[in-house]
Amino acid sequence: MPRPRTPLLSRERIVAAALALVDAEGLAALSTRRLATELSVSGPSLYNHFATKDDLLDAVVDSVMGEVDLGMFDAPEDWRAALAAWARSYRAALAAHPNVVPVLAQGPGRRPNALRLADAVFGCLVDAGWPRGQATRIGALMRYFITGSALGSFAAGFPEDAGVYAADYPHLADAHRLAEHRRAVDEGAFETGLEALLDGLALRYARLPD
Amino acid sequence: MPRPRTPLLSRERIVAAALALVDAEGLAALSTRRLATELSVSGPSLYNHFATKDDLLDAVVDSVMGEVDLGMFDAPEDWRAALAAWARSYRAALAAHPNVVPVLAQGPGRRPNALRLADAVFGCLVDAGWPRGQATRIGALMRYFITGSALGSFAAGFPEDAGVYAADYPHLADAHRLAEHRRAVDEGAFETGLEALLDGLALRYARLPD
DNA sequence: ACCTGAACACCGTTCAAGT
DNA sequence: ACCTGAACACCGTTCAAGT
Numbered sequence: 498m499p500r501p502r503t504p505l506l507s508r509e510r511i512v513a514a515a516l517a518l519v520d521a522e523g524l525a526a527l528s529t530r531r532l533a534t535e536l537s538v539s540g541p542s543l544y545n546h547f548a549t550k551d552d553l554l555d556a557v558v559d560s561v562m563g564e565v566d567l568g569m570f571d572a573p574e575d576w577r578a579a580l581a582a583w584a585r586s587y588r589a590a591l592a593a594h595p596n597v598v599p600v601l602a603q604g605p606g607r608r609p610n611a612l613r614l615a616d617a618v619f620g621c622l623v624d625a626g627w628p629r630g631q632a633t634r635i636g637a638l639m640r641y642f643i644t645g646s647a648l649g650s651f652a653a654g655f656p657e658d659a660g661v662y663a664a665d666y667p668h669l670a671d672a673h674r675l676a677e678h679r680r681a682v683d684e685g686a687f688e689t690g691l692e693a694l695l696d697g698l699a700l701r702y703a704r705l706p707d
Numbered sequence: 708m709p710r711p712r713t714p715l716l717s718r719e720r721i722v723a724a725a726l727a728l729v730d731a732e733g734l735a736a737l738s739t740r741r742l743a744t745e746l747s748v749s750g751p752s753l754y755n756h757f758a759t760k761d762d763l764l765d766a767v768v769d770s771v772m773g774e775v776d777l778g779m780f781d782a783p784e785d786w787r788a789a790l791a792a793w794a795r796s797y798r799a800a801l802a803a804h805p806n807v808v809p810v811l812a813q814g815p816g817r818r819p820n821a822l823r824l825a826d827a828v829f830g831c832l833v834d835a836g837w838p839r840g841q842a843t844r845i846g847a848l849m850r851y852f853i854t855g856s857a858l859g860s861f862a863a864g865f866p867e868d869a870g871v872y873a874a875d876y877p878h879l880a881d882a883h884r885l886a887e888h889r890r891a892v893d894e895g896a897f898e899t900g901l902e903a904l905l906d907g908l909a910l911r912y913a914r915l916p917d
Numbered sequence: 918a919c920c921t922g923a924a925c926a927c928c929g930t931t932c933a934a935g936t
Numbered sequence: 937a938c939c940t941g942a943a944c945a946c947c948g949t950t951c952a953a954g955t
Contacts, residue, residue, distance in 0.1 A: 504938065529929060538939080541930075545938050550929065599809035602855070604864010612876050615865075620878035631899075633885075633892060637861035638900030642848075645812070645855025651847035654814010655825075666822050668830035675843075682843060689841075690848030693907025700906055701899075714919065739948060748920075751949075755919050760948065 505538055508546050508556065515557050519596045527554075555608055558601045562610035564590040570617040576625035576702075577695050580635075583618065584643055584691055591647030592683075602644040626705065635698065642694060646687045652679040715748055718756050718766065725767045729806045737764075765818055768811045772820035774800040780827040786835035786912075787905055790845075793828065794853055794901055801857030802893075812854040836915065845908065852904060856897045862889040 514535050519527050529550055530540040547553040566586040573579035591598050605611030615636060622632035652675040659673040666672075675682060724745050729737050739760055740750040757763040776796040783789035801808050815821030825846060832842035862885040869883040876882075885892060 506938085528927085530927080539941075540928095541932090541941085542939055544930070599812075599858070602809075603859040604861065606864065607866055607871055609875075612871070612879065615882075616876040616878045623878065629881075630895075634896040634899045637892065637896035638852075638856070638903075640861060641855035641858075641896065641900060642852045643855070644858060645851035645853070646848070648809070648851075648854060648858070649813040651814065651850060654816065656817055661817055661822070665819075666826040668826045668833065669822065671839075672825075682847065685840075686844040686847035686851065689844045689911075690851060690904065693848075693911065694900065694904050695907070696910055697903025697906035701903065716919085738946085740946080749922075750947095751922085751951090752920055754949070 506536060506542060506546055511536065511543060511546055511553065512556050512560050515553060516560060516594065516597070519557065520594055523596050524599070529553075554600060555606065558597055559608040559610045561590060561594050561597055562601065562608065562614060564593075565610070565614055567614060567617045570621045573621050573625070576621055576627070577699060579621055580618075580639065581691065581695060584639060587614075587643050588647055588687060591644065595647060595649060598644055598648045602640075602648065626707065627702070628705075631701075638694075642690060646683070646690070650679055650683050651686060652676060652682040716746060716752060716756055721746065721753060721756055721763065722766050722770050725763060726770060726804065726807070729767065730804055733806050734809070739763075764810060765816065768807050769818040769820045771800060771804050771807055772811065772818065772824060774803075775820075775824055777824060777827045780831045783831050783835070786831055786837070787909060789831055790828070790849065791901065791905060794849060797824075797853050798857055798897060801854065805857060805859060808854055808858045812850075812858065836917065837912070838915075841911075848904075852900060856893070856900070860889055860893050861896060862886060862892040 511532070515527060515532055518532060518535060527550075529543050533540045533543055536542075543553065547556070565583075567583065569579045569582040569586075591601070601611070605615055618636045618639070619632055622635055623629060627635065655669075655672045655675050657673050657676050662669045662672055721742070725737060725742055728742060728745060737760075739753050743750045743753055746752075753763065757766070775793075777793065779789045779792040779796075801811070811821070815825055828846050828849070829842055832845055833839060837845065865879075865882045865885050867883050867886050872879045872882055
């Protein structure tokens, strides 16, 4: 059935299926052949819509970045509130798709939504009076913290098997129970870190010469 | 030449070669067959020393974690200074091997050096008087920030091609020059973030009931 | 115990062929 | 323009065979 009158595929359909696959089974499960099967199509068909698998992955990543709200930068009350709101929106978008974070954390590359995000954050900080050099560093360090917090659950990274800890790691005696509170631990750590970070930055802002 | 009298391989030799390969060409370049060739051995030979490729990768990751200094936790003067020294040592170890960070950021799993590290940090905070719940969150948020900062250079993530930014991303007009200052930007962002984070945490520590 | 070659079920990608 | 099957050079892993 070559060349159907109405195309079987579209970039949107491919990206959606790829994201679903990565969400459900991880980055390693995304193969062009597997994805094609999922779309009821033969492997090479995808190459009519994307030049390479990396190209496709770029589109998947940028579709996740597109979910980040940037509205708070349109008419920011103050930089701290805008940054906090943006950080929470950013983290929520990434936490919904943790398996793509390693790719997206490599930097914006040429992905439009990633560049738009970087532009908005930097612009807000400079408009608020931060020197350009400092604004760059703050954009970077916020990204460090947010991507790091979405890269994988802290709590889920510890084995539930209590036997792992006994004797060798005395302070981790209760670590096997982290899984129960997985969500609360991760969310609490993010909120604590975000507020601490903003407090620390506010101290520096107050010291800025004007 | 099967079964030489002195073994051709050892776990150490394999891990060292794998790390060198990942450092030089990235995670994607690490294949069992390629690694075997590098070691002048046939592909399946590796399976005498590691059960699977994932097993081998675990050993590679833990060898990097082993480079992190934990000595500052032996007799810590104060939690803040110890945490700062540890964070810098941790980041330096990861920044030397950025390509393995996505793997290691998934959590400690059953890797001994990763568990030892988590144990030392948590123990230091609890000994300093932090409540256990807070100590857990601080351990998590520090890891978020440190792994995020080592996951990929912020500066290097922006294309050097100035044409990418023109018109569409007005605030990023100078982003193409980030590459020149790559190291300074990344280091400056890490230091600013670390100090801000610790300042913010110190504020909370001062408010702790005793 | 530790290495080998052969084999299996997979990959990403190219390309000529179809309509 | 958009899909197909065949083909190429790769994967991770198993296994029987060697010493």
